[in-house]
Structure formats: C-alpha cells, structure tokens
Amino acid sequence: xxxxxxxxxLLRSDNTVSPASRDTLAAVEAAxxxxxxxxxxxxxxxxxxxxxxxxxxxxxxxxxxxLYDAGAHxxxxxxxxxxxxxxxxxxxxxxxxxxxxxxxxxxxLSGEVLIGEGYVYHPELPVIHxxxxxxxxxxxxxxxxxxxxxxxxxxxxxxxxQAAAGDLVGVVMAGAGIVELLPLGLTxxxxxxxxxxxxxxxxxxxxxxxxxxxxxxxFAWAGHGVAMANAHPDLKAVADEITASNDEDGIALVLRRxxxxxxxxxxxxxxxxxxxxxE
Numbered sequence: 635x636x637x638x639x640x641x642x643x644l645l646r647s648d649n650t651v652s653p654a655s656r657d658t659l660a661a662v663e664a665a666x667x668x669x670x671x672x673x674x675x676x677x678x679x680x681x682x683x684x685x686x687x688x689x690x691x692x693x694x695x696x697x698x699x700x701l702y703d704a705g706a707h708x709x710x711x712x713x714x715x716x717x718x719x720x721x722x723x724x725x726x727x728x729x730x731x732x733x734x735x736x737x738x739x740x741x742x743l744s745g746e747v748l749i750g751e752g753y754v755y756h757p758e759l760p761v762i763h764x765x766x767x768x769x770x771x772x773x774x775x776x777x778x779x780x781x782x783x784x785x786x787x788x789x790x791x792x793x794x795x796q797a798a799a800g801d802l803v804g805v806v807m808a809g810a811g812i813v814e815l816l817p818l819g820l821t822x823x824x825x826x827x828x829x830x831x832x833x834x835x836x837x838x839x840x841x842x843x844x845x846x847x848x849x850x851x852x853f854a855w856a857g858h859g860v861a862m863a864n865a866h867p868d869l870k871a872v873a874d875e876i877t878a879s880n881d882e883d884g885i886a887l888v889l890r891r892x893x894x895x896x897x898x899x900x901x902x903x904x905x906x907x908x909x910x911x912x913e
Contacts, residue, residue, distance in 0.1 A: 635835040636662055637694075637826055637852065638885060640673040640683060641809055642845035643862055646881050649758065651687060658886040659687075661895050668833055670694060672822050674808040674848055676739045676776055677702050677709065679747070679759050692832065696739065697806065697816055697848060698825030699776045707743070711828065714741050714774045715803070715817050721771065723799035723815055724778065730798045731786055737761070737779040738770050745776070752783055754811055778815040788813055792847075807866075808848040821851035841892065843877075843885050844869060860888050 636659070638644045644651055659669050672694040673680055680695050680702070690705035701711040728734055735752035739745060748769055749761045764770070770778070782791045792807040795815065799805070804816035830840065842849070842856035845865040853859030853872050861873035862884050870876055877884035889895070 635668045635840045637670045637672045637842040639844040639849055642880050643843050652883055654883040654886040658889050662889050662893055665893055670829055672826050676745055677743055678745055692829045694825035694829055696776045698820050698822045701825055701828055709743050712741055713817050713820055715777055717771045719802045720778055723802040726798045727795045731794050735781040735783055739776045741774040741776050753781055780813050781811055806848040808846050823851035823855035826852055
C-alpha cells in the first residue's frame with residue numbers, strides 16, 4: 635500500500651498532480667498495490683482532487699476523522715470533536731496566548747468550513763464567513779483551526795496549545811498557518827489503520843509519504859516513511875528516507891525504485907538518495 639499526503643506531498647505548489655506522479659501511481663496500482671490518499675483536508679476540500687485523479691478507492695480525510703469511499707461517494711466513518719471540550723480547550727489556549735483567529739470544519743460529506751474574523755485561509759477553497767462565533771457550535775464539527783494574529787508562529791502556537799489544552803484535545807501543526815484541534819487521540823494513523831484493515835494490508839506492507847508534523851503518527855505506523863525535501867524538520871527527523879520535493883516528483887522517484895518500474899517519458903531524472911540521518 636502506498637499512502638500519500640496531498641498538500642506539500644502529492645500536490646505541487648500550484649495544487650496540481652504532475653504527469654510523472656500520475657503515471658507512476660497508475661503503474662504501482664497495476665502492479666497490485668493500493669494507493670491511499672491520507673490528508674488533513676475534510677472530504678469537501680478533498681473530493682475535487684480525487685475526482686481529477688480518477689480516484690475510486692478509500693481516502694482518509696480530516697486528519698483521520700473520515701474514511702471516504704471515493705468510488706461510491708460515501709462516508710464510511712466519521713469522528714466528531716466534542717464541542718463542549720473544544721470550547722473549553724479554546725478558552726484555555728486564549729488564556730495563555732491571547733485571542734486567536736478560529737475556523738471550524740463541519741462534519742459530513744458537505745460539511746462547510748466556517749471562517750472567523752481574521753482567519754487567513756486558502757482562497758481557492760470554499761468557506762463560509764461567520765457573523766458570530768456561536769456559529770462554531772451550532773452543528774457537529776470534526777476539528778477547529780486556530781491562528782495567532784501576533785508574533786507567535788505555527789510551531790509556537792501548537793506547543794502553547796498542547797501545553798494549555800493537550801489533556802482535552804489533540805493538537806497538530808499541519809502546514810503554514812494550520813494548527814488544528816482534534817478529538818483526543820485521533821491521528822492520520824487512526825484512519826490509515828482502519829483503511830488497511832479493510833484492504834487486508836499490514837503496516838509492514840505500507841510506504842507513506844508526507845511533509846508535516848501531522849504525518850509523524852502515519853510514519854510511526856507505516857513500515858517505511860518518506861519525507862519530502864520540503865518537509866518540516868520534525869518529520870524529517872523520524873523519516874526512513876528523504877526524497878526530492880513535491881515540485882520535483884519526489885514520490886515518483888521513490889516508487890519507481892521500490893517497485894522496479896521502467897522509466898517512461900513522464901518520469902523525472904532520479905536524484906541521489908538521501909537519508910534522515912544526513913539532514
């Protein structure tokens with residue numbers, strides 16, 4: 635099984651998947667392996683990417699909260715964040731770092747992402763702007779997003795949130811400007827393990843690709859973890875291997891070596907292998 639994160643990993647900086655990656659993943663699947671997308675994005679923010687890929691298998695979305703059958707357009711499992719605990723966690727975090735900008739991902743196949751005042755979001759993705767923060771708690775949610783408007787960076791905010799509320803919620807840094815509060819104990823590994831059981835695949839049969847600290851649990855679960863050259867230092871530190879960046883077809887380079895696939899017109903030039911210890 636090949637497990638790939640999306641942003642910063644399978645997706646290039648322009649949010650497209652390269653011909654080399656498409657061809658290589660198709661060849662890997664033809665050789666008998668399953669390709670599993672494992673992303674922090676909820677299903678509504680993932681579906682258009684999967685449809686573009688012609689993806690019909692299982693996808694792990696929402697940091698492991700959602701297991702989605704892309705072929706059937708059906709949500710198989712979904713884990714929600716207790717809104718009372720989330721509100722308490724948010725209050726404890728703000729007591730330590732001051733006001734934070736907040737967004738929330740609502741549960742379900744069509745769950746909207748609500749954006750509060752001051753929250754900076756990806757302009758290509760659909761959102762609903764909240765008029766009142768009470769809207770955060772009006773419907774079931776999968777997670778909260780928080781940003782600090784001051785000088786506290788993403789790593790600093792994640793560390794402060796973990797210290798203040800880590801006994802109530804999971805805290806993860808998933809990308810630039812993306813610190814998330816999740817159901818306690820939920821990780822990408824949770825959803826990936828569930829997908830693997832359905833497919834009859836073991837961790838030892840799995841190679842995983844990622845770029846951010848939210849991929850650390852997935853690497854711990856998988857038999858082989860590959861960090862992109864553009865990955866966060868925390869992920870590189872636990873990776874079994876470091877490949878080229880998401881803009882340099884790092885996934886295709888590793889898979890063509892591991893599966894002994896012949897080169898084709900879309901295959902990138904191989905890069906010298908790098909190890910985690912060399913970083």
